[in-house]
Amino acid sequence: QMQLVESGGGLVQPGGSLRLSCAASAFNFPNSGMHWVRQAPGKGLEWVAFIRYDGTNTYYADSVKGRFSIFRDNSKSRLYLQMNLLRAEDTAVYYCAKSGSGVQPADNWFDPWGQGTLVTVSS
Amino acid sequence: QSVLTQPPSVSGAPGQRVTISCTGTSSNIGAGYDVHWYQHLPGTAPKLLIYGSTNRPSGVPDRFAGSKSGTSASLAITGLQAEDEADYYCQSYDRSLSGSYVFGTGTKVTVL
Numbered sequence: 001q002m003q004l005v006e007s008g009g010g011l012v013q014p015g016g017s018l019r020l021s022c023a024a025s026a027f028n029f030p031n032s033g034m035h036w037v038r039q040a041p042g043k044g045l046e047w048v049a050f051i052r053y054d055g056t057n058t059y060y061a062d063s064v065k066g067r068f069s070i071f072r073d074n075s076k077s078r079l080y081l082q083m084n085l086l087r088a089e090d091t092a093v094y095y096c097a098k099s100g101s102g103v104q105p106a107d108n109w110f111d112p113w114g115q116g117t118l119v120t121v122s123s
Numbered sequence: 124q125s126v127l128t129q130p131p132s133v134s135g136a137p138g139q140r141v142t143i144s145c146t147g148t149s150s151n152i153g154a155g156y157d158v159h160w161y162q163h164l165p166g167t168a169p170k171l172l173i174y175g176s177t178n179r180p181s182g183v184p185d186r187f188a189g190s191k192s193g194t195s196a197s198l199a200i201t202g203l204q205a206e207d208e209a210d211y212y213c214q215s216y217d218r219s220l221s222g223s224y225v226f227g228t229g230t231k232v233t234v235l
Contacts, residue, residue, distance in 0.1 A: 004168075035224070044125055045161075045169070045212050047224040061223055100174055102157055106216035108224075109159040111171035111180065 002027040002112050004096050009117030016086050016121070022079040022096030022114060030054075030074040033099035035110055036081045038092035038119075046092075049081065050099065050108075064090075086121045093118050126151060127213055127227035134233040135203045143230045145196040145213035151225060153194035156216040160189055160198045163210045163229075172211075173198060200232070208234045 008020040022034070036048040049070040050059045058070050069082040079096050094117055097110035128146040135141040145158060152158055160173040171180055173189035176196060186207075188199045196215075200207055213227035 044229040045163075045214075045226040047226065050224070059222065062221055095168070097169075100159075100171070102175065106218070106222070107157040107175070109157075109171060109174045109214065110161070110169070111174070113168040113170075115168050 002098065004098065004112060004114035006094065006096055006114045006117040009094065009119045011120045011122065012086055013123050014087060014121055017082070017084045018086065018119060020081040020083070020094055020096075020117060020119070022081075024077045024079065024098070027098065029077040033101075033105075033108065034070075034072065034079045035097045035099055036070060036079075037095045037097055037110065037113070038090075039095070039116075040089070040092040043092075048094070051079070083119070086119075088121050091119060091121045125228045126217055126225050127215060129211075129213060129227040129230045131228070132231045132233065134235055136235045137203055137205065139203050140199060140201045141203060141232065142200075143198045143211055143213075143232070145198070145227045147194050147196075147215060147217075149194060150219040151194075151215045151217040152191065152196055154218055156218075158189065158191050158196035159214045160187075161212045161214065162207075163212060165210070169212070203232075203234055205234050208232055 003025045005023045035050045051070045067085045097113045100109040133141045158176045161169040163169040176191040211230045217225045
C-alpha cells in the first residue's frame, strides 16, 4: 500500500534552518503532486506548500512564503521542505501528503499522509 | 487562522448518529470548491474519509457520509462506534488567500 515516511525534524533555534524529507513508496511518485501540511501543538491542520508532479510549479501558504521551499527528487521518490528563518510559531508536526486529483487543482485532496515529524523552534 | 468553522466537539452514544458541520463563505465552499473530510487520531497519520464532498475512498465504511449545500458542508456518522472517537477536519480551497488550501477548525467526536 502507498506509504510516506517523514524525517529530519528536531530542535532548532529561532532564525535557524532545517530540511525535512519524505520518502514515498508503492505509488507512482513522479506522476503525483505532493503537499506539506503542519499541525502546531494543540492546534488544527494548516496547509504549508504544494509542488506539481514535475516540480515546475510550487505554491506556499502566506505564513511561510519566502522562508520555506518545497522541492522533490523524482529519481529517489523523495519530497523535501527546506525551512529557513524559523520562528517559534513554526513549531509543529509536519506531514507530507500525496495530492488526490480533483477536476481542477483547487479540488485536490490529501491522501495518503505520513506519520509526521516534529519540528521545535526554541532557544 | 482557519476560514472553515466547525463545532469544537460533538458526542453520541454507540449506535447513534452525529453530524459535523463545516461552514465557509463565498470564497471557498460557496465558490463551488469541493469539500474533503479527514479523521485524525493524535500521533497518527490523518486519514481521508470523504473526497469530492460526497465520495468515500475504498475501505471507508458507509457509516460515513458527506454532503454539501451553499456555503456549508456536513459529515454524518451513523451507527457510532467506539473506534470513531477522533478529531475530524473538513478541507477545501479558498480563492481569497492568494489561492490556498484551507482546513476547518476541527471537531472532537466523543463516544459516550
